[in-house]
Amino acid sequence: MQEAIGLLDILLLIMIRGLSTTLALTLISLLFGFLIGTGLALMRVYGPIELQWVSIGYEKIFRGIPLLVLLFIFGAALLGLFTWAGSLTNAVFVAAVFALALRSAAYQSELFRGSIMSIDPGQMMAAQSVGMNQYQATWHIILPQALRLSLPGWTNEYAVVIKDSSLASAIGVAELIYQAQAFTLDYPALFLGIILVIAIIYFAFTYPVTKYVGESMTTKLRELGLGGGK
Amino acid sequence: MMTKVIEVKDVWKAYDTLEVLKGISFDVFEGEVKVVFGPSGSGKSTLLRVINMLTPPDKGEVLLRGQSLMDPQADLTKLRAHIGFVFQNFNLFAHLKAIDNVSIGPHLVLGKTKEEAHDIAFKALEKVRMNDWGHHYPAQLSGGQQQRIGIARSLAMNPDVILFDEPTSALDPELIGEVLQVMLDIAKEGTTMIVVTHELGFARAVADEMIFMDHGVIVETGTPQHFFQNPKSERAIDFLHKLEVLYGQAETDIES
Numbered sequence: 001m002q003e004a005i006g007l008l009d010i011l012l013l014i015m016i017r018g019l020s021t022t023l024a025l026t027l028i029s030l031l032f033g034f035l036i037g038t039g040l041a042l043m044r045v046y047g048p049i050e051l052q053w054v055s056i057g058y059e060k061i062f063r064g065i066p067l068l069v070l071l072f073i074f075g076a077a078l079l080g081l082f083t084w085a086g087s088l089t090n091a092v093f094v095a096a097v098f099a100l101a102l103r104s105a106a107y108q109s110e111l112f113r114g115s116i117m118s119i120d121p122g123q124m125m126a127a128q129s130v131g132m133n134q135y136q137a138t139w140h141i142i143l144p145q146a147l148r149l150s151l152p153g154w155t156n157e158y159a160v161v162i163k164d165s166s167l168a169s170a171i172g173v174a175e176l177i178y179q180a181q182a183f184t185l186d187y188p189a190l191f192l193g194i195i196l197v198i199a200i201i202y203f204a205f206t207y208p209v210t211k212y213v214g215e216s217m218t219t220k221l222r223e224l225g226l227g228g229g230k
Numbered sequence: 231m232m233t234k235v236i237e238v239k240d241v242w243k244a245y246d247t248l249e250v251l252k253g254i255s256f257d258v259f260e261g262e263v264k265v266v267f268g269p270s271g272s273g274k275s276t277l278l279r280v281i282n283m284l285t286p287p288d289k290g291e292v293l294l295r296g297q298s299l300m301d302p303q304a305d306l307t308k309l310r311a312h313i314g315f316v317f318q319n320f321n322l323f324a325h326l327k328a329i330d331n332v333s334i335g336p337h338l339v340l341g342k343t344k345e346e347a348h349d350i351a352f353k354a355l356e357k358v359r360m361n362d363w364g365h366h367y368p369a370q371l372s373g374g375q376q377q378r379i380g381i382a383r384s385l386a387m388n389p390d391v392i393l394f395d396e397p398t399s400a401l402d403p404e405l406i407g408e409v410l411q412v413m414l415d416i417a418k419e420g421t422t423m424i425v426v427t428h429e430l431g432f433a434r435a436v437a438d439e440m441i442f443m444d445h446g447v448i449v450e451t452g453t454p455q456h457f458f459q460n461p462k463s464e465r466a467i468d469f470l471h472k473l474e475v476l477y478g479q480a481e482t483d484i485e486s
Contacts (some may be wrong), residue, residue, distance in 0.1 A: 122321035125284055130335035130387055131311025138336060145325045224324050225369025 007193050010183050014194065017203060018179035021082070025093065025175055029100035036101065037108030038143075044109065045116050046138065062106035068167055070099035074191065075171030089174065100213040104161050111116040111153050115146035149226055154208040162205055176201065186193035232259040234296070235391050235422050239292035241280055242472065243273075250276045251287065252446040258391060261420040265433040265454075268443035269469055274426040275318075277443070278393045281424070282313040295390060311339050314384030314392035318400050320376040322368035328379045329355065329364030332386045340387065347386075354382035358412045374405030374473065378412050392416075394425040428473060442466045 044055040062070075074082075075095035080090040082098075119142055127137035169178035176198050184191040236258040250273045258264055266274050268330055279285035283299050292299045294309055322331050333351035336342045342350065355361040359379035368376050377397055384392045390463040397413065398406040410432050417423055417436040418454055427433070433440055434454045442450045442457070442465075450463045461467050 100452075120321070122317060122319055123323065126315070126317060126321035126323065126383075128284060129282055129310060129313070129315035130383060131307055131339035132232075132335075133307045136338050140334065141323055146321075148325060223369065224367055226324055 005118045006187065007190050010187065010190065010194065011197050012094045014176065014183065014198070016199070017174060018176035018198075021093070021173065022162065022165055022175040023205070025096055025100065025168060025173065026158070027099050029104055030158060030161055031163070032097065032101035033104030033108050033157075035106035038112055040109035041112035041116060042138065044113050044191075046134070055214055059106045059109055062103050065103075067099060067103055067164055068170060071096060071167055073169050074098045075168075075173075077081040082140060087171075092172045096165070096173045100161055100165060100168070104157060107157055107160075108154070111150050111157065112146060113190060115149040115153075116142060118149065119145050143222075145226060148221060148224070150215070152214045152221075159206045159210050163202060166202075232261075234258070235260055235262075235294070235324060236281060236424070237291075237293040237296075238277075238281065239291040239293070241277070241287045241292065243276055243280055243285065243287045248442055250446050253281065253290070254443075254446075255290075256441060256448065256451070258422060258424060259424055259475045261428045262438045263417045263421075263423045263436045264439050264441060265437040266424065266441045267428055267430075267433070267469075268444060268449075271445075272443040273446040274443055275395050278315070278395050278424065278426055280311055281393060282315055284315075309330070310337070311387055314387060314389035316377070316380050316392060316394045316397050318396040320368070320373070320380045320400075322376055322379055322383070324368055324461065327367055328360065328371065331368070331379055332382045335387045335435060350386050351382070355379075356388040357385060358382045359408075373401045374408045376464050377401065377409045381409075381412055381416070385421075386404065391422040391424065393437070394423060394427065396426050396428075398427065398429060430454075430458075430473060430477070442469070 039057060040055045043051040047055070075092050078097055079091055082094045083089045121147065123141055124137055127141045128134075132140070136148045165175060166177040168175055168183065172178065174182075180194045180198050184194060234257050238254055238256050241251050241254045243250070253387050254273075254277060256264070266277065268274055278284060278421055280287045283292070284301070293362060294312060297309065299306060299309055322328075323334070326334065329348065329351050333344075333347040334353050336350045337344060337347035340347075352361060352364070355364055358381050360382060363371060363375060363379075368379070371379065381397075382398045387427075394413070397408050401409065408428070410429060413423075413425070413432065414435055425432070425437075425486060437454050439451055440454055440457050442461075442463050450457075450461065452461075457466065457470065461470055464479070
């Protein structure tokens with residue numbers, strides 16, 4: 001009995017401390033990945049040849065390095081860059097955001113580039129023929145459509161990032177896995193229970209989101225005649 | 231003295247080795263309706279795209295009210311706002327409702343407030359008889375309705391001239407009439423128009439001049455009467471005869 005109450009207390013602590021860190025890590029990384037990824041995609045599609053090369057090079061590099069290596073680069077080798085964050089806890093968190101965001105940007109860039117290029121060229125022509133400049137046409141016509149088109153695929157990227165954020169435990173970010181490991185050092189008997197609950201938490205934050213956003217967006221896209229699958 | 235709205239001067243355009251336009255020249259005056267027709271591949275659509283510089287020509291010049299669109303100093307974006315364009319495939323902005331498709335130009339390009347742009351758009355929608363459909367997305371509308379929104383989108387910019395690129399070619403036959411009616415209305419109101427079309431009934435009703443193109447050159451020009459009664463060139467006679475077979479004697483009324 002004592003044991004069971006102990007497990008619930010521990011799980012509650014893991015949930016409160018770990019889950020909030022995992023979600024913060026995921027959402028902040030996705031946001032920066034989105035901003036950088038959009039920029040890279042625009043450079044790749046509309047930029048001069050030099051910027052296209054920068055974008056292509058970036059994608060190749062960050063898609064070619066394992067996340068764990070990136071985490072060690074930012075969270076250990078270059079940790080000194082993040083001392084401005086204050087404490088060591090904050091510094092490794094920022095380092096993990098860098099690793100996750102920069103890698104996610106490479107994948108999001110590919111996703112957005114595909115969406116931008118799948119927009120009918122007639123949309124750009126129509127925008128130009130009402131007198132919009134390239135910037136206005138991109139911002140008001142192409143990007144809104146491309147981003148809508150990207151959303152079903154983007155939920156996939158969310159699923160990847162939230163699960164991969166667990167690797168940040170390796171550099172000491174106190175997210176779900178890190179908390180679980182910390183507690184199992186003291187309570188090895190509870191390891192299986194803790195790890196199962198954590199698996200359920202990841203699943204609960206992954207599957208319903210991808211299913212709901214994917215399906216509602218697909219419906220919306222069909223309404224707009226923007227493809228959106230079957 | 232009539233003012234020239236558009237001057238096309240010896241325009242040439244090639245795609246790689248394929249010469250699409252080979253020295254096209256003509257003027258369009260205020261309030262004039264020009265109908266351009268000819269076999270597919272004759273360069274008609276390219277000509278329209280050259281006029282608003284979606285496809286800049288290799289050689290020659292296009293002037294809008296005396297100002298060259300080729301001038302490197304010219305603000306092409308600004309000049310283009312004066313030239314309406316109606317596409318064969320409508321090209322409505324898919325993520326915007328009908329009313330926003332029409333108001334976005336006046337708002338973004340002409341600098342109107344949202345409310346002003348909305349009023350302008352509503353009036354334009356009234357003109358094409360689509361004012362009850364403003365809150366629909368393009369994909370929810372029929373082709374004929376979408377094309378009328380496309381026309382309203384051009385009208386809302388109050389352009390100097392509207393270019394129509396085969397505006398009814400992508401429509402089911404029963405939807406062509408509603409679009410042609412709108413085009414007739416605005417033509418009769420004095421809108422300057424260059425229309426690429428094979429709708430000879432439309433041409434007969436409102437065209438001031440018809441231009442017959444083939445293989446990148448203007449073969450023959452004249453009034454609708456001229457073409458319907460007495461076309462001169464072998465190629466025009468042949469092409470009109472083909473249209474006659476397609477659409478029936480009553481439509482083309484060529485005297486053989």
